[in-house]
Amino acid sequence: MIDAVVLRVAKSAILSKFDGSYSFDKETLLDKYPFLKKKGACFVTLEYSGNLRGCIGSIIAHRTLLDDIISNAISAAFKDPRFNPLSKEELSNLNLEVSILTPPEILEYEDYEDLLKKVTPFKDGLILNYGSYQGTFLPQVWDDLKTPELFLEHLSYKAGTNPSVFAYHPSIYRYRVEAIEENFDEVLPL
Structure with a gap:
């Protein structure tokens, strides 16, 4: 259950940049999945056809896990300085990974x-x-x-x-x- 929600948040955050209908209500999510309210650190990694396509994350928890997933998913897709912003055409060959970190x-x-x-x-x-x-x-x-x-x-x-x-x-x-x-x-x- 937790796994599916984490991936769904990351995917929806990325899709929302292509299509506003993928936006979601953060408060409803936080009420339904209280673990997302806790401070958390994560990395979001994207691979396109088996090759790294973006990877951005937080080492130290400094905001809610929900906000960290959203921010890092968008950054991995569109702001990783090693790559051009993700295009809609790349979505079909994309692999999505969210890594939730323990405190260092x-x-x-x-x-x-x-x-x-x-x-x-x-x-x-x-x-x-x-x-x-x-x-x-x-x-x-x-x-x-x-x-x-x-x-x-x-x-x-x-x-x-x-x-x-x-x-x-x-x-x-x-x-x-x-x-x-x-x-x-x-x-x-x-």
């Missing part, structure tokens, strides 16, 4: 070798923070970067630095996600 927790480690041992592949999402450098990878990235060494190396690049940053003991935060995905066409709008 600091990962205590002694050195790089200790960090490698404490990272849990295919479960941990990680945030690297060092000075002005910050980046995150969702746990789904483990599908492409299957070892802790590769995962951390590429995370450092995403943060705008390089693997030498680990010599300076950057802050590493760990979180988990509940990922819900479906072919866009198969998700019923609200």
Whole structure:
């Protein structure tokens, strides 16, 4: 039930930008699904024909889960700076995923070798923070970067630095996600 509602909210938010008839009453949704009232953080990922098409999200919960899903769905579809805005023609080959994050927790480690041992592949999402450098990878990235060494190396690049940053003991935060995905066409709008 929760899975279907989360995907339906994301799909309807995207469709509402193409057709105003897909708008929905937020208060009714919040009354019917109280979990959407709680502060929550999520990422919305779009894939077109198996390739990344947009991915925007929040690391820290700072608004209701409902508002976070709506905002991140619209941003993933139309405001991801890596891609042109989504076109109506792309909807038929689109996959929609919403990942709801647990609150990040600091990962205590002694050195790089200790960090490698404490990272849990295919479960941990990680945030690297060092000075002005910050980046995150969702746990789904483990599908492409299957070892802790590769995962951390590429995370450092995403943060705008390089693997030498680990010599300076950057802050590493760990979180988990509940990922819900479906072919866009198969998700019923609200």
